Amino acid sequence: MSSNRNDTAPSPGAPPSKADLKSLASLLEAWQPPLTSATSGNGNGNGGKKKKTFALAALDPSARPFSSGDKARDRAQVETLATDLDALQNLFYGDKRYKLLVILQGTDTSGKDGTLRGVFGRISPQGVRAIGWKAPSDDERAHDYLWRIHQVMPGAGELMIFNRSHYEDVLVPPVNDWITPEQTAQRYQHINDFERMLSETGTVILKFMLHISLDEQRERLQARLDDPAKIWKFSLGDLEARKQWKAYQQAYEDLLNATSTAWAPWTVVPANSKTHRDLMIASVVHSTLRQLDLHYPAGDPALKGIKVV
Numbered sequence: 001m002s003s004n005r006n007d008t009a010p011s012p013g014a015p016p017s018k019a020d021l022k023s024l025a026s027l028l029e030a031w032q033p034p035l036t037s038a039t040s041g042n043g044n045g046n047g048g049k050k051k052k053t054f055a056l057a058a059l060d061p062s063a064r065p066f067s068s069g070d071k072a073r074d075r076a077q078v079e080t081l082a083t084d085l086d087a088l089q090n091l092f093y094g095d096k097r098y099k100l101l102v103i104l105q106g107t108d109t110s111g112k113d114g115t116l117r118g119v120f121g122r123i124s125p126q127g128v129r130a131i132g133w134k135a136p137s138d139d140e141r142a143h144d145y146l147w148r149i150h151q152v153m154p155g156a157g158e159l160m161i162f163n164r165s166h167y168e169d170v171l172v173p174p175v176n177d178w179i180t181p182e183q184t185a186q187r188y189q190h191i192n193d194f195e196r197m198l199s200e201t202g203t204v205i206l207k208f209m210l211h212i213s214l215d216e217q218r219e220r221l222q223a224r225l226d227d228p229a230k231i232w233k234f235s236l237g238d239l240e241a242r243k244q245w246k247a248y249q250q251a252y253e254d255l256l257n258a259t260s261t262a263w264a265p266w267t268v269v270p271a272n273s274k275t276h277r278d279l280m281i282a283s284v285v286h287s288t289l290r291q292l293d294l295h296y297p298a299g300d301p302a303l304k305g306i307k308v309v
Contacts, residue, residue: 027066034257056249067279095296101205103205104163105207106212108241114278115210115278115281116161130160146190149194171255188259192259199263209256
């Protein structure tokens with residue numbers, strides 16, 4: 001993946017070549033769960049036949065499948081892609097045939113905030129919205145768990161980024177035994193149907209699970225504690241959640257297997273390397289936008305020939 005740009009490089013909005021798409025698909029193959037058709041209540045979508053299980057534990061959080069092998073070159077490539085995403089967002093807004101929802105899920109310190117800065121930080125503040133989901137308020141608890149989510153879906157031409165998401169509702173409650181396995185499976189189906197509705201009405205959905213190791217999380221949590229500029233981000237609840245690491249990893253594996261669909265696929269991002277994390281996510285978002293074959297709308301014919309004096 002070269003970071004060098006030249007006069008023959010395609011414009012950001014040009015559709016990727018078949019070779020580029022094939023290369024991307026090859027790089028992603030090991031990091032995307034098999035798709036479920038999500039047509040059955042058990043969430044596997046295969047007429048009751050259990051599909052091949054996607055094993056999260058088999059994936060190395062330190063892997064760097066998108067890396068060139070040169071960190072400086074990778075950083076330059078992230079910068080190039082981030083700059084291109086600014087141009088693509090402008091084109092996306094002008095086209096207005098689609099909406100884009102990017103979901104960033106991961107454990108504490110997995111890099112959701114860093115991804116917002118590194119991948120989407122070059123986009124005009126007017127062109128992107130981000131929301132960080134916390135525990136629901138009393139008013140939100142009085143409604144179904146997807147009510148608050150639906151209220152902030154992107155509109156035509158908008159790019160929305162979720163820092164955490166509705167997937168918290170199939171992570172925290174199951175791990176803490178607040179809902180039963182049957183209710184969890186039911187929620188998987190709710191979410192699949194919800195995302196299918198969004199997709200069928202023009203929303204492109206990209207879901208990224210930022211995958212870090214237990215040791216990496218320890219180092220990042222300690223860094224927060226030791227840094228006066230970051231300690232405010234730390235809470236004792238982070239340590240309690242860390243004690244449940246295995247349970248949360250299992251909950252992530254379960255939801256990845258149940259909710260990766262053709263209309264809303266999951267991509268697991270090995271995220272021990274922050275540079276690689278940004279490179280992988282930026283590459284997928286960049287390619288996805290280019291595949292939409294975006295166009296600026298035609299100008300008003302009445303404006304043709306007008307000279308501004």
